[in-house]
Amino acid sequence: MKEKKLTSDEIKKLREEYLLPSTMTYFSKPVNIVRGVMQHVYDDAGKKYLDAFGAVVTISVGHCHPDIVPKVVEQIKTLQHMTTLYFHPTIAIYAEKLASVMPGKLKVSFFTNSGCEANELSAMLAKNFTKNQEFIALRHSFHGRTLMAMSLTGQSAWRHSLPYVFGVSHAPAGYCYRCPYRLTYPSCDLVCARQVEEIIKYSTSGKIAGFIAEPIQGFGGVICPPREYFKIIYEIVRRYGGICISDEVQTGFGRTGDKMWGIEQWECIPDVIAMAKGIGNGVPLGAVTTTREIAESMRGKVHFNTYGGNPVSMTQGLGVLEVIEKYHYAHNAKVMGDKLIEGLEELQEKHLLIGEVRGKGLMLGVELVKDRKTKEPAPQETLRLMDICKDMGLLVGKGAMAGNVIRVKPPLCIDSGDVDFILGTLDKALTMLAKGH
Numbered sequence: 001m002k003e004k005k006l007t008s009d010e011i012k013k014l015r016e017e018y019l020l021p022s023t024m025t026y027f028s029k030p031v032n033i034v035r036g037v038m039q040h041v042y043d044d045a046g047k048k049y050l051d052a053f054g055a056v057v058t059i060s061v062g063h064c065h066p067d068i069v070p071k072v073v074e075q076i077k078t079l080q081h082m083t084t085l086y087f088h089p090t091i092a093i094y095a096e097k098l099a100s101v102m103p104g105k106l107k108v109s110f111f112t113n114s115g116c117e118a119n120e121l122s123a124m125l126a127k128n129f130t131k132n133q134e135f136i137a138l139r140h141s142f143h144g145r146t147l148m149a150m151s152l153t154g155q156s157a158w159r160h161s162l163p164y165v166f167g168v169s170h171a172p173a174g175y176c177y178r179c180p181y182r183l184t185y186p187s188c189d190l191v192c193a194r195q196v197e198e199i200i201k202y203s204t205s206g207k208i209a210g211f212i213a214e215p216i217q218g219f220g221g222v223i224c225p226p227r228e229y230f231k232i233i234y235e236i237v238r239r240y241g242g243i244c245i246s247d248e249v250q251t252g253f254g255r256t257g258d259k260m261w262g263i264e265q266w267e268c269i270p271d272v273i274a275m276a277k278g279i280g281n282g283v284p285l286g287a288v289t290t291t292r293e294i295a296e297s298m299r300g301k302v303h304f305n306t307y308g309g310n311p312v313s314m315t316q317g318l319g320v321l322e323v324i325e326k327y328h329y330a331h332n333a334k335v336m337g338d339k340l341i342e343g344l345e346e347l348q349e350k351h352l353l354i355g356e357v358r359g360k361g362l363m364l365g366v367e368l369v370k371d372r373k374t375k376e377p378a379p380q381e382t383l384r385l386m387d388i389c390k391d392m393g394l395l396v397g398k399g400a401m402a403g404n405v406i407r408v409k410p411p412l413c414i415d416s417g418d419v420d421f422i423l424g425t426l427d428k429a430l431t432m433l434a435k436g437h
């Protein structure tokens with residue numbers, strides 16, 4: 001039977017009738033994407049776009065990667081599902097492979113379906129292992145949409161399900177461009193990071209289960225802290241009995257350039273890594289990896305989910321790791337990221353709307369402001385810029401509390417031509433915006 005092709009208007013009508021009204025869309029007229037090939041996607045009219053947002057930082061190695069798809073198709077034909085109650089080979093092979101790319105003593109994994117589920121389990125591990133209950137998370141963070149993940153999230157727009165899980169306090173992010181203390185790095189002596197000790201002393205029982213943070217905050221607007229920020233916090237957290245959880249849902253799998261994990265950019269080794277999005281490059285896959293010692297706190301306690309570790313996701317996950325190594329994608333992220341940062345900084349000199357360019361590798365943000373002195377956020381201009389770029393064949397995302405940060409996070413397989421296209425398109429779009437388009 002031939003599948004019926006729906007127009008954008010028909011899809012809109014059906015979505016409005018049958019999907020939860022909180023389901024969001026990008027652009028004044030959403031695009032109907034029907035096909036993806038590596039860093040590009042195509043709409044229903046055949047128009048090609050460079051997907052510089054990687055379908056919300058999820059397409060890590062490229063849409064429908066030709067090395068991976070045949071393996072997954074073969075797996076689907078052979079065995080689609082088997083739970084962890086039975087043996088099947090792929091979960092064992094993949095868990096071993098994942099352990100080989102982990103920092104420190106992180107070796108033991110549990111597979112989930114999503115990032116919020118991974119964060120839930122990370123929090124459970126922290127409570128089991130430390131026998132403490134309270135958590136420190138960061139302002140501007142995003143950790144997902146389950147109740148615990150929402151409680152850990154540090155942005156009001158994403159926290160609307162009351163009451164929250166008890167015992168989460170939020171510490172200041174390392175957001176130098178808008179320092180909450182109005183100080184300047186490095187003379188600030190990292191007061192933001194040192195605040196974690198004050199928060200533990202004054203807002204908790206004095207003993208914490210853990211600290212969770214994204215090494216570079218994604219939804220928060222690509223907030224990239226000073227070099228020493230995490231080292232200072234990790235030392236404080238461990239002194240007060242907590243473990244350190246790195247939410248690598250966006251920063252993992254080489255995205256930040258050369259290193260596999262974002263937290264490695266800050267020369268820290270966490271106790272738990274929670275991951276999703278890029279691990280699966282388009283299939284619902286997440287994971288938590290921790291040390292043997294922490295994992296042992298789960299022995300004797302049943303933990304189970306239906307789809308976690310299923311053969312199809314495991315085959316895809318294995319394929320992703322293999323191509324990251326084969327094509328040196330983490331290094332490509334560094335090379336292309338550096339070229340992008342240089343070009344974006346040149347655009348900043350030319351276009352007054354750009355307040356700051358920040359990030360690492362292919363996890364980049366461009367903060368737009370109405371006025372460089374007052375730093376008043378420019379959310380309307382951000383939306384307009386995204387629309388203009390989309391019309392010119394470039395998809396970028398947005399983030400930040402005020403919705404004024406353009407997020408550039410393409411698949412790690414982009415090349416120099418793509419970087420030139422991103423920069424050229426942004427340049428033209430910013431010029432059009434300045435002329436009142």
Ligand SMILES: Cc1ncc(COP(=O)(O)O)c(C=O)c1O
Binds near residue numbers: 113117218250276
């Ligand atoms: C840093 C971070 N953590 C957790 C999540 C939640 O992941 P999921 O949507 O797969 O539950 C997200 C989703 O965007 C994220 O960006």
